[in-house]
Amino acid sequence: MRRKVVRALIAAGVYFFWVASCPGLGGGQTIKGHAQAAPARPAVVSNSSITVSGSAAGGTQTISLPFMNNFENKGDWYVTPTDAHAGFFLADALASKLGRVDILLNGKQTTFVINQDNNKDTGHKTDQWFGIYLGSAHKSKQFMIDKGDSVTITVTKMDPTTLEATFSGTLTQASLGGHDEYRVKVSGVISLHRASAPAEKTAGAYGNCDPVIHDWLNDAEDRAPSECEAKFDAHVRGELNKALAPMVSAFEAQQWKLTKSPDLGPLLSASRGSEKKSFVVPAFALQLVMNSNDPEYQRLKAASEAPDPGMMKVMELMKQGKYAEAQAAQKELKPNNSYADFRNTTQLDMSLYTNSAGTSILNFRGSFEASPLPGGGTVLYLPAAQPPSGGADGDPWTLVFVGPFGQASAAKVEGDETKVSIQATMNPSAPRLSTQTVVVSFRCGRELAQKAIQTIDWSILRALIASN
16 A cells, blocks of 8 residues: 555656665764765657446546656666566546556566555565556546456566567456446556666675566565575674574573564665665564563562552642642652553663664763673663654663774763764775664663573674674
8 A cells, every 4th residue: 555655646746755764873884985976777669558447437538648657766678687577557648638647567478467465566576567547647537447347558678678468358447346337447568678777786795696687676664685685684683693592592491481582584674875874773673571460570660550659648738738748748659660660670671782883862861881802892871862753851871882983972962962873983984785884772771681682692793893
């Protein structure tokens, strides 16, 4: 559905671009030599057309389709020795006046039969799609494949510069399925030619794999990963998981539950433009929670839910109309940390980041502490760090930095607030698909974080960096 919405915006002349990064921990460094403007895409000449017949189409009409959305990250096709993809729309003009055809094909076969069961546009590599609009971009009828409909597309030639195909079948006006009077017959020709293929984009080499980005995610926020990116990502995720395995086993032996596991699935997308920076493994996180039947859990939970005696006294004075006394008592209230103690002692949230060049974190009160990690690395503790989601309460936060990081430092902001920073000396000439740093973040109490740190196999993370 996301890409269908994007296509509707494109039909109205709206375009956008989105790039993701690792918030709060610094993205990978920009790789030298990748900052140039992208070369213009080779022009595509379209001699395509569609014929539509039926009462819902106002009779029979043939529409020439000389326009293709031949823009960066929009319409395109490619062919490799093992794969082929085509995703674009054809129309009489950018903002169509007569009609438009939307096509999505994936696979090396020459014949595609698209029906209600396989007509999908969900951002998956197996998707196929066919649909048309009749009328202007701002006032049109949409025809889609409904129950009983199918469209057969026969590809007669497909190489980097040419795409020739024919299609025929039936479609039904959107939201009017089940009524034959709204079904139309369609047939047509796809004839696209360009003088040369678009310039290849490489995302970095990694062993024996294809480094070129073959982007089948047309009109999507992200792009498709290259084969090498997917291979490298799988390797790094596997090593990160190996390093954490002893810690997870140790906690589970004490009846803690793994409530969120790291994502070890294949890499399905990458941020557009990320190929210009060092590769960052996205969204590698886990959560461990103390068993709710543990007596310590029950004690902490009861304490967190118990009424605060000081606040109860203030409320009682207010009920008695002793407002001055209540105000004085309120000033004497001490922070009640029972809920924070419960959360920070019974729940461990971890995130791992690769190729972070450093970070700056706002610490609301207290001083940071930095200590060496045995074997190499820095353990940084902040007693009241600003949460990633914002807010001003401050949470204990422990981070471990592995790699060429310098010393941590603090700069006064205002009052008791400081900004704690630590930076790494990144090698700008290192291969993009390599790991220069690993940062492990613990959102929990300090004692719990230390327990986790002692059971992680840090040698695996150091070896991951040393293997570059």
